[in-house]
Amino acid sequence: MDDALIRALLAGTGLVLATAPLGCFVIWRRMAFFGDATAHAALLGVALALALSLPVGLGVLAVALVFALLLFRLTRGGEAPDTVLGVLSHGALALGLMAVALLPDAQVDLEALLFGDILDVGPRDVALVWAGSAGVLAVALWRWQGLVTASLNPDLARAAGLRPERDDAVLTLLLALTVALSLKLVGALLISALLILPAAAARAFARSPEAMAVLAAAAGAVSVAAGLALSVALGTPAGPSIIAAAAVLYALGRVVAR
Amino acid sequence: MSGLRAMSLVALERIVVAEGGRQILSGVDLAIDRGEIVTIVGPNGSGKTTLLRTVLGAVRPRAGRVRQAPGLRIGYVPQRLALxxxxxxxxxxxxxxxxxxxxxxxxxxxxxxxxxxxxxxxxxxxxxxxxxxxxxxxxxxxxPDLLVLDEPTAGLDQPGSAAFYRRIESLRNARGCAVLMVSHDLHVVMAASDRVICLNGHVCCEGTPESVASAPAYRALFGEGTRGALALYRHEHGHSHDHGTRDG
Incomplete structure (x- = not known):
């Protein structure tokens, strides 16, 4: 195996540490649109960072955080307004694409932004992904009991003296951070797929929330490895190959669990 | 501030709750003392669940005060769990x-x-x-020092409901915890309560089940002057009529 492939494998498995537990919450709390919208808004962050000559990662993180918090405020205290989220999600995507195109000198590889370029990650990216994912995982584990309780029924958490609104805000921040970590690897369009598909594949085999998160991590790691292998064998782009592998895993799981 | 209030597990004072421009609770006082079983009854949309959620701290009142005894442990039984x-x-x-x-x-x-x-x-x-x-x-x-139950017998038949309330009463007797619950099963639940509160946006009346049941205003209390308790009870368990209200 060449170095790029090893780095891709390392980065992908590191990212899965964050996307597996968060993906479970995205599914349990029906936040798929939320993840999508935040990921799409990250494109605006790229454009903004390049226009201001700031580090791209910083711009992505800042815009993802701001947008996620805006969405959080918008959706708090009521059922998720699907239409509003849909408008914001696709509006952010369209605006982000326009903003990137308006940048001088065409300094951006649009395909890499949309679908990621995991085979192009450097040693620093790998270290960053592992550090970021470990941080996300640590906070998720720290707030785990409260987050799971509130996913079931927020009033159960409140009666126990917890503050589910605060945990919701923490989850929102973790999602924004994960989006920022994922953008370079799988791209704006496939981030929420990486969150949802492994967790969905794990559901049929899990009997507890914790088992689902662990199985989602395993499914995610297998998808990364299988997707990279597919990508090498068929010459297909790596990001979509990983998601395709996860989709096949999900389908296989449905058949086996039956 | 009376001494009794100071000793209460939870005390709500002149609570006002509004949602979307509609006033759900106006000027509600409620104090739960150690070991008592308090039942809230009232028609649909009278603010029963909102009052419980205010006790839990899940609803922030627009006016009034919610005071909990320091270190209060609440055990909450929601009406249903949307799993x-x-x-x-x-x-x-x-x-x-x-x-x-x-x-x-x-x-x-x-x-x-x-x-x-x-x-x-x-x-x-x-x-x-x-x-x-x-x-x-x-x-x-x-x-828990206080068990809070929101319509715990919704979906149970009448013998099942009666058995559930007997269980609550014996739990209280064994553990000494207070119980605050919302119920539609007026007849069944009143026998197991120390105090009944009739709510309709405000506290219409409260007292022991006997005093409430024997009061001349009994019909007026539960039916807002138009329907008696029995009619309300039948309404909950029989045909459904739209009275232009929603379950609060």
């Missing part, structure tokens, strides 16, 4: 939310709530009655 099928949850795992109970506590709590040791079963496989008792068992695990 998302994507969330795998066994009975035993549910019992450990949000605090992991000591070893052996879960089978004991299940038994106290009238269930066999079904900790390994998926929560989604329980019947309505079993689910209600599982919710009660989870609430008991925190060794």
């Amino acid at each position: 998302d099928p994507t969330l795998p949850m066994s009975v035993g795992r549910f019992m450990a939310l949000p605090a992991r109970p000591p070893a052996g506590a879960v089978p004991a709590a299940l038994a106290e709530a009238g269930l066999p040791d079904i900790a390994d079963q998926p929560l989604a496989s329980l019947s309505a009655g079993q689910m209600q008792r599982a919710l009660l068992a989870r609430a008991l695990l925190s060794d």
Whole structure:
């Protein structure tokens, strides 16, 4: 195996540490649109960072955080307004694409932004992904009991003296951070797929929330490895190959669990 | 401030709650003392659930004060649990939310709530009655000073409801915890209550079940002057009429 492939494998498995537990919450709390919208808004962050000559990662993180918090405020205290989220999600995507195109000198590889370029990650990216994912995982584990309780029924958490609104805000921040970590690897369009598909594949085999998160991590790691292998064998782009592998895993799981 | 109020587990003073421009609770006073069973009755949309959620701290009142005794432990039994099928949850795992109970506590709590040791079963496989008792068992695990139950017998038949309220009463007698609950089963629940509060946006009246039941204004209390308690009871269990209100 060449170095790029090893780095891709390392980065992908590191990212899965964050996307597996968060993906479970995205599914349990029906936040798929939320993840999508935040990921799409990250494109605006790229454009903004390049226009201001700031580090791209910083711009992505800042815009993802701001947008996620805006969405959080918008959706708090009521059922998720699907239409509003849909408008914001696709509006952010369209605006982000326009903003990137308006940048001088065409300094951006649009395909890499949309679908990621995991085979192009450097040693620093790998270290960053592992550090970021470990941080996300640590906070998720720290707030785990409260987050799971509130996913079931927020009033159960409140009666126990917890503050589910605060945990919701923490989850929102973790999602924004994960989006920022994922953008370079799988791209704006496939981030929420990486969150949802492994967790969905794990559901049929899990009997507890914790088992689902662990199985989602395993499914995610297998998808990364299988997707990279597919990508090498068929010459297909790596990001979509990983998601395709996860989709096949999900389908296989449905058949086996039956 | 009276001494009695100061000793209460929870005291609500002149609570006003509004949602979307509609005033749901106006000027409600409520104090729960140690060990008493208080039942809130009232027509649909009268603010019963909102009042419970205010006690929990889930609703922030627009005016008034909510005071909890320091270190108060509340055991909450929601009306129903909307269990998302994507969330795998066994009975035993549910019992450990949000605090992991000591070893052996879960089978004991299940038994106290009238269930066999079904900790390994998926929560989604329980019947309505079993689910209600599982919710009660989870609430008991925190060794609560105050049990808060929101229509705990919704979905149970009348003998099932009566048995559930007898269980609540014997739990109170054994543990000394206070109980605050909302109910539609006026006749059944009143026998098991120390105090009944009739709510309709404000406290219409309150007192012992006997004093409430024997009061000349009994019909007016429960039916807002148009329907008696029996009619309300029949309404809840019989045909459905739209009275332009929604369940609060």
